[in-house]
Amino acid sequence: MANKALIHLLLLLLITGGHSDIIFKYENNCDYSVWLSASPSVDDADPESGPGTLEIFTMPDQWTGSIWVRTKCSVNDSNYFSCETGDCGSGTQDCQSPPPTYPVTLLNFDVKQPEVSYEVSLNHGHNVPVRIQPDGGSLVGGTGPCPVVDCIGDISNVCPSPLVAPNKDGLYVGCYSACDALKDPKYCCTGSFSGPAACQPNDYSKTFKQICNLAHTYPADNDPPTYKCSGAMSYNITFCPS
Numbered sequence: 001m002a003n004k005a006l007i008h009l010l011l012l013l014l015i016t017g018g019h020s021d022i023i024f025k026y027e028n029n030c031d032y033s034v035w036l037s038a039s040p041s042v043d044d045a046d047p048e049s050g051p052g053t054l055e056i057f058t059m060p061d062q063w064t065g066s067i068w069v070r071t072k073c074s075v076n077d078s079n080y081f082s083c084e085t086g087d088c089g090s091g092t093q094d095c096q097s098p099p100p101t102y103p104v105t106l107l108n109f110d111v112k113q114p115e116v117s118y119e120v121s122l123n124h125g126h127n128v129p130v131r132i133q134p135d136g137g138s139l140v141g142g143t144g145p146c147p148v149v150d151c152i153g154d155i156s157n158v159c160p161s162p163l164v165a166p167n168k169d170g171l172y173v174g175c176y177s178a179c180d181a182l183k184d185p186k187y188c189c190t191g192s193f194s195g196p197a198a199c200q201p202n203d204y205s206k207t208f209k210q211i212c213n214l215a216h217t218y219p220a221d222n223d224p225p226t227y228k229c230s231g232a233m234s235y236n237i238t239f240c241p242s
């Protein structure tokens with residue numbers, strides 16, 4: 001009997017030991033602070049990530065959502081917290097009920113342990129350069145390692161003037177997507193433009209694509225496809241990768 005109990009315990013240890021957590025490592029390579037944000041929220045007591053810091057998170061086993069960063073955050077004299085980009089409107093560091101104010105570079109994930117789908121999306125514009133680099137693992141539905149996706153180039157240099165997002169002093173802080181800035185069904189892929197056949201790249205999305213060819217730049221953009229990775233040790237997410 002004692003042996004049987006021991007075997008059960010060992011089996012239990014083996015089973016739980018075989019379950020590896022999904023780890024996200026955030027590295028802030030920017031020379032400014034960024035404030036991590038997620039919708040739906042992922043527990044983060046102190047979202048501020050200073051220049052040169054590395055933060056390690058265990059993700060829920062099942063999580064579908066977006067991660068982005070806020071920039072140039074501060075509190076005013078009534079202790080109200082707000083940010084020049086990616087603001088959550090909560091008035092506190094804790095986002096509570098996002099989605100963010102656009103423009104933001106969105107990192108979209110679908111976590112279903114041990115698989116993770118991931119993309120960099122400019123469908124709501126761009127505020128900070130980013131890279132998602134799976135560490136190990138294998139590509140689901142393909143062969144070889146899990147590909148890197150990123151948007152590293154300097155969008156501020158190419159942001160078309162109707163899409164420029166200024167702060168209250170008129171300085172560039174980000175670049176809107178054509179849909180968010182111009183609200184045209186053609187860019188948003190709504191109404192008669194919905195569906196992959198009718199939703200086509202446009203001059204604005206093509207400008208993004210030239211700089212960031214691994215990011216999705218308009219609603220039906222599937223080039224590259226949204227990758228799915230299985231069994232990676234971690235997902236390295238770098239802001240302002242060099």
Ligand SMILES: *[C@@H]1O[C@H](CO)[C@@H](O)[C@H](O)[C@H]1NC(C)=O
Nearest residue numbers: 076077078079080081082091
């Ligand atoms: C701080 O910002 C909030 C939200 O915009 C505003 O309601 C409040 O009046 C501001 N306080 C000061 C002192 O400017």
Ligand SMILES: *[C@@H]1O[C@H](CO)[C@@H](O)[C@H](O)[C@H]1NC(C)=O
Nearest residue numbers: 025027054133134135136236
């Ligand atoms: C991921 O980040 C860790 C910690 O910074 C680093 O040691 C590792 O080499 C990185 N892996 C990849 C594939 O970038």
